[in-house]
Amino acid sequence: MRQPLVAGNWKMNGDQADASKLLDGILAGLADVKSAELAVCPPFILIPAVASKLAGSPVKWGGQNLDTHHSGAYTGEVSGPMLKDFGCTYAIVGHSERRSYYGEDDNVVAMKFGAAQDNGLTPILCVGESLEERAENATESVINRQLDEVLDAHGIASFANAVIAYEPVWAIGTGKTATPEMAQEVHAYIRGKLVGLDAGVAAGIRLLYGGSMKPDNAAELIAQPDIDGGLIGGASLKAEDFLGIAKAAG
Ligand code: PGA
Numbered sequence: 214m215r216q217p218l219v220a221g222n223w224k225m226n227g228d229q230a231d232a233s234k235l236l237d238g239i240l241a242g243l244a245d246v247k248s249a250e251l252a253v254c255p256p257f258i259l260i261p262a263v264a265s266k267l268a269g270s271p272v273k274w275g276g277q278n279l280d281t282h283h284s285g286a287y288t289g290e291v292s293g294p295m296l297k298d299f300g301c302t303y304a305i306v307g308h309s310e311r312r313s314y315y316g317e318d319d320n321v322v323a324m325k326f327g328a329a330q331d332n333g334l335t336p337i338l339c340v341g342e343s344l345e346e347r348a349e350n351a352t353e354s355v356i357n358r359q360l361d362e363v364l365d366a367h368g369i370a371s372f373a374n375a376v377i378a379y380e381p382v383w384a385i386g387t388g389k390t391a392t393p394e395m396a397q398e399v400h401a402y403i404r405g406k407l408v409g410l411d412a413g414v415a416a417g418i419r420l421l422y423g424g425s426m427k428p429d430n431a432a433e434l435i436a437q438p439d440i441d442g443g444l445i446g447g448a449s450l451k452a453e454d455f456l457g458i459a460k461a462a463g
Contacts, residue, residue, distance in 0.1 A: 221449025238452025275303025293332030319362035384424025400439035428457025
């Protein structure tokens, strides 16, 4: 049985007071969350405060990004060892906003996936197609390409310690959610691809859906056989909504 994971991607939002209030709300509602694992990914600068607040709680935390290098003259970057030093469990890699606004290609994403694992962090690898790509029936080929670069670089065994988030770009922050059937179809495709490489790894890996997941659509999405939780943007900024999704996950 795969334990559902509900991970909040706060993106570039909030200050210390907001983070503290949000975490107080999440911690206060944990008793109603039955089986899901929860994690939050704050902006880097808030990680120390989040770490001290969540230490000793079941809620994990992670980075939204990390550099490909471990240290050195890379102005403005944050590395895997730094995230690990602050107790991070996860690092999101290859989010579509990183790919489109900051020019991260599949090769860079694969290096970041490796940098996370090299430092004992579990990468949450984001994949997904744009609206144009879906219209051109290229969804599977895009996901194939995004996964292959990581598989070629690190091998299927590396996916034993990874999470994949399917995030259709057209559903992120738009209020448009993939229907449970559409999302399941892509999740089944991803798992099927991995089954062909290593059935055990494929059966164990958690595949999250991301893109306008909310408390009122989460249950139906997460009930799909290959959807094991969510990567939540907007709705992760409100304790009530984040907890609502976590409860829907079981
Ligand atoms: P959203 O973002 O929930 O606001 O659509 C999801 C994401 O970008 O991870």
